[in-house]
Amino acid sequence: MSHSTGGGRGGRRPCGGSFTKCPSYQEGAGKAAVQAQIRQQLQFIKDKVDFLIAELYFCVEEIEWAIEEALKTGMVVAATMAIGETGDMAGVPAGECAVRMAKAGAQVVGVNCMFDPDTTVRTIQAMKTALDAAGLSPYLMTQPNGFHCPGVGKEGYLSCPEFPYAMEPRLVTRFDVHRYARAAYDIGVRYIGGCCGFEPHHVRAIAEEMAEERGKMPPASDKHQPWGKSLKRHYMDFIRERAGREYWENLVPSCGRLQPPTHGYNPSPDNDLQ
Numbered sequence: 001m002s003h004s005t006g007g008g009r010g011g012r013r014p015c016g017g018s019f020t021k022c023p024s025y026q027e028g029a030g031k032a033a034v035q036a037q038i039r040q041q042l043q044f045i046k047d048k049v050d051f052l053i054a055e056l057y058f059c060v061e062e063i064e065w066a067i068e069e070a071l072k073t074g075m076v077v078a079a080t081m082a083i084g085e086t087g088d089m090a091g092v093p094a095g096e097c098a099v100r101m102a103k104a105g106a107q108v109v110g111v112n113c114m115f116d117p118d119t120t121v122r123t124i125q126a127m128k129t130a131l132d133a134a135g136l137s138p139y140l141m142t143q144p145n146g147f148h149c150p151g152v153g154k155e156g157y158l159s160c161p162e163f164p165y166a167m168e169p170r171l172v173t174r175f176d177v178h179r180y181a182r183a184a185y186d187i188g189v190r191y192i193g194g195c196c197g198f199e200p201h202h203v204r205a206i207a208e209e210m211a212e213e214r215g216k217m218p219p220a221s222d223k224h225q226p227w228g229k230s231l232k233r234h235y236m237d238f239i240r241e242r243a244g245r246e247y248w249e250n251l252v253p254s255c256g257r258l259q260p261p262t263h264g265y266n267p268s269p270d271n272d273l274q
């Protein structure tokens, strides 16, 4: 990512550049070797972006070393770990991870990748509770995956049998994303995004859910009407009845292989849907 991506309507937007965990940490090479690899990554991005994002870290010790090195650039550092509510690979609870990232100097702390929006909301809540208790108030950031994966272990969605080539039935809907964005905002998260599995319409759903707080709809809303309102013009009566928030907010979607729990239908070709 670089400044060149920030154009378009509304002018240039701040652009973050990410760096990530190093093979040297897993090999047990120690802090100096890990920080040398961080420096190599930073060399590549630091002059092209407005702030730095440490992401996909599994161990808080490693991200502490990364934060320390990244702060030497003088840039703002956002630090996000790929963990769920049970904490990092070494067993450090999520709340303690957040406190340690903030104490290491990260101006933004949070969670990215590996887990679904529901898990990520619970994880950032645990982080916020611990930060409050420690008297720390960094900005909060969440970038969950766009795949439902409840009940997975520390490897997150990697442990889903469908990973990586049959994940589509687990994809979140835009309405799941509305719910996630609101829950994250209510906890105090102000950098609300998505990671693997998030598509453009998911990101648009975040911006639309936050339209009142932001004082505007996103430019991409020109292309549709939120909450399926354009269905009002559908030529079939029973589809027209799906126009609006009430229908989509209360639908519990099926995976396409079961009857939807809330909206039963008979898929037989003899059955008239109307």
Ligand SMILES: [Zn+2]
Pocket: 112, 113, 114, 145, 195, 196
């Ligand atoms: Zn990801």
